Amino acid sequence: MIIGQINIEKPLLLAPMEGVTDLPFRLICKSLGADIVYTEFVNSEGLVRNSGKTHKKMEFLEEERPFGIQIYGGNPNSMQRAALMAEELRPDIIDINCGCWVKNVTNNGAGSDLLRDLPRMEKIIRNVVQATRLPVTVKTRLGWDAENIRIIEVARLAEQSGAAGLTIHCRTRSQAHKGDPDYSWVAKVKEAVKIPIIVNGSIGTPEKIAEMFDSIGCDAVMIGRAAIDNPWLFKQARNFLVTGTFDAQPSIHERFDILLKHLNLSLQFKGNTSGIFEFRKHYAGYLKGYPNAAKIRMELMNYTEFSPIANILLEYKEKLIKNIESAEIITQQAAAT
Ligand SMILES: Cc1cc2nc3c(=O)[nH]c(=O)nc-3n(C[C@H](O)[C@H](O)[C@H](O)COP(=O)(O)O)c2cc1C
Numbered sequence: 054m055i056i057g058q059i060n061i062e063k064p065l066l067l068a069p070m071e072g073v074t075d076l077p078f079r080l081i082c083k084s085l086g087a088d089i090v091y092t093e094f095v096n097s098e099g100l101v102r103n104s105g106k107t108h109k110k111m112e113f114l115e116e117e118r119p120f121g122i123q124i125y126g127g128n129p130n131s132m133q134r135a136a137l138m139a140e141e142l143r144p145d146i147i148d149i150n151c152g153c154w155v156k157n158v159t160n161n162g163a164g165s166d167l168l169r170d171l172p173r174m175e176k177i178i179r180n181v182v183q184a185t186r187l188p189v190t191v192k193t194r195l196g197w198d199a200e201n202i203r204i205i206e207v208a209r210l211a212e213q214s215g216a217a218g219l220t221i222h223c224r225t226r227s228q229a230h231k232g233d234p235d236y237s238w239v240a241k242v243k244e245a246v247k248i249p250i251i252v253n254g255s256i257g258t259p260e261k262i263a264e265m266f267d268s269i270g271c272d273a274v275m276i277g278r279a280a281i282d283n284p285w286l287f288k289q290a291r292n293f294l295v296t297g298t299f300d301a302q303p304s305i306h307e308r309f310d311i312l313l314k315h316l317n318l319s320l321q322f323k324g325n326t327s328g329i330f331e332f333r334k335h336y337a338g339y340l341k342g343y344p345n346a347a348k349i350r351m352e353l354m355n356y357t358e359f360s361p362i363a364n365i366l367l368e369y370k371e372k373l374i375k376n377i378e379s380a381e382i383i384t385q386q387a388a389a390t
Contacts, residue, residue: 054218054249054251054272054273055249056146056188056190056217056218056249057145057146057187057188057217058145059089059119059145059146059188061088061089061119061273063266063273063274063294064088064089064273064274065086065087065088065262065273065274065276065287065290065291066087066088066089066090066091066220066251066273066274066275066276067079067082067083067087067089067090067091067275067276067277067280067287068091068253068275068276068277068280069091069092069093069094069121069123069148069150069192070093070277070278070281071093071094072093072331072334073093073281073334074090074091074092074093075093075110075319075322075323075331076112076113076114076117076318076322077315077318077319077321077322077323077332078284078315078335079113079117079120080114080116080117080318081284081311081314081315081318082280082284082287083116083117085284085285085286085287085288085311086287086288086290086291087276087280087287088119088287089119089120089121089145089146089273090117090120090121091120091121091122091123091146091148092110092111092113092121092122092123093110093123094123094124094125094150094153094164095107095110095111095122095123095124095125095135095139096124096125096126097124097125097126097128097131097132097134097135098126098128098131098161100124100131100134100135100138100139101131101134101135108138111138111139111142111144112142113142113144118145119145119146120144120145120146121144121145121146121147121148121190122139122142122144122146122147122148123147123148123149123150123192124136124139124147124148124149124150124181125149125150125153125158125163125164126161126163126177127161127162127163127166127167127173127177128162129173129176129177129179129180130180132149132177132180132181133180133181133183133184134184136180136181136184136185136189137184137185139185140184140185140186140187144187145187145188146187146188146189146190146217146218147181147185147187147188147189147190148189148190148191148192148220149177149178149181149189149190149191149192149216150163150164150192151164151165151167151168151174151177151191151192151193151194151207152164152165152168152192152193152194152220152222152226153165154194154226154227154229159226165193165194165197165226167193168193168194168196168197168201168203168207168226169197169201171203171206171207171210174207174210175210175214178191178210178211178214178215178216179214179215182214182215182216183215188217188218189215189216189217190216190217190218190219190220190251191207191211191216191218191219191220192219192220192222192253193207193219193220193221193222194221194222194223194224194225194226195221195222195223195224195225195235195238196225196226197225197226197227198225198226198227199225199227201225202225202238204221204238204241204242205238205241205242205245207219208242208245208246208248208250209245209246211246211248212246212247212248216248217248217249218248218249218250218251218272218273219242219246219248219249219250219251220250220251220252220253220275221238221239221242221250221251221252221253221254222234222253222254223235223236223238223239223252223253223254224254230278233255234254234255236252236254236265236269237269239252239269239270239271240269240270243270243271249272249273250271250272250273251271251272251273251274251275252265252269252271252273252274252275253274253275253276253277255278255279256274256275256276256279257276257278257279257283257286258279258286258290259286259289259290259292259293259294259299260293262274262276262290262293262294263290263293263294266294274290281335281338282337282338282341283338284311285300285302285303288300305370305373305374305377306370306374308339309339309366309367309370311339312335312336312339312340312366313363313366315332315335315339316328316329316332316335316359316362316363317359319331319332320359325357325358325359326357329356329357329358329359329362330357333353333354336349336350336353337350343369343373344373344376349365349366349369352365353365353366
């Protein structure tokens with residue numbers, strides 16, 4: 054896939070996710086094989102108002118490249134100004150959110166509301182493209198609802214307005230995150246336009262990622278929620294794409310090492326209080342499937358300092374390892390008798 058200066062074969066992208074794809078999580082995914090990462094969506098009105106908090110969401114490190122800033126808004130002039138502000142930070146891509154289903158976004162004419170007003174979507178894309186020399190991509194859905202699938206029109210409009218790529222979350226706005234994505238639209242869109250098509254929506258295993266490239270015919274795959282539970286998915290999928298074999302699941306040691314590394318990054322970039330609080334949503338993913346994980350998560354919520362949290366996690370890790378060892382001994386004994 055070629056977008057601007059980026060040229061990667063079968064790239065695996067981390068989806069923009071509000072409250073999730075902050076700098077620490079992006080660094081973790083990058084270290085585990087994500088090819089391109091994005092900020093969460095950044096409000097163009099917040100940027101125009103000069104909100105420091107909004108501006109901070111665009112900060113990144115060189116090691117994150119290739120890196121995209123995603124902006125959203127319903128006002129073409131604000132979006133143009135936001136693109137100028139994003140460009141100053143020199144990301145590799147500016148992405149326009151035309152897919153968010155959440156009411157307080159669509160009520161302001163932003164996100165997937167643009168699927169109900171294609172002339173305004175076009176104006177926004179053109180304004181952003183004019184504002185920057187960086188490649189501009191668009192992330193959207195199939196349409197507002199099943200009766201109004203507009204993706205072919207949207208793809209043509211995006212390409213003609215100068216977009217360098219299009220991500221399709223293969224659901225409608227009314228589906229939100231529910232129901233099956235319809236990937237069959239990817240092939241139809243590929244016939245209609247030449248820009249790279251990035252497929253997204255419930256793609257959570259190496260086999261499914263391979264299917265997207267081999268059968269669905271996309272240029273890139275974007276992974277969202279599956280990366281929260283399993284940031285190793287990028288590495289696992291790359292190995293599967295290259296060798297056709299499966300990586301072993303990360304060991305308990307590896308899982309806890311990455312968990313603690315992630316927590317440390319959170320503290321480093323957000324300070325003690327926010328670092329601990331904002332990290333809480335990640336425990337569920339890292340501890341998924343382990344016995345008593347819910348109880349441990351509840352216990353972790355009582356603490357606002359690093360050391361008691363690290364102690365609980367390390368004790369828990371030791372217990373898990375001992376449980377596995379004793380289960381292995383029992384299995385070996387049973388096999389020997
Ligand atoms: C917690 C959360 C926050 C999200 N925030 C954004 C966002 O800021 N910008 C965006 O384009 N999509 C956002 N999305 C949608 C994802 O990027 C993605 O399109 C969607 O989750 C489907 O992909 P998945 O099934 O791989 O998760 C968000 C999704 C979740 C679960």
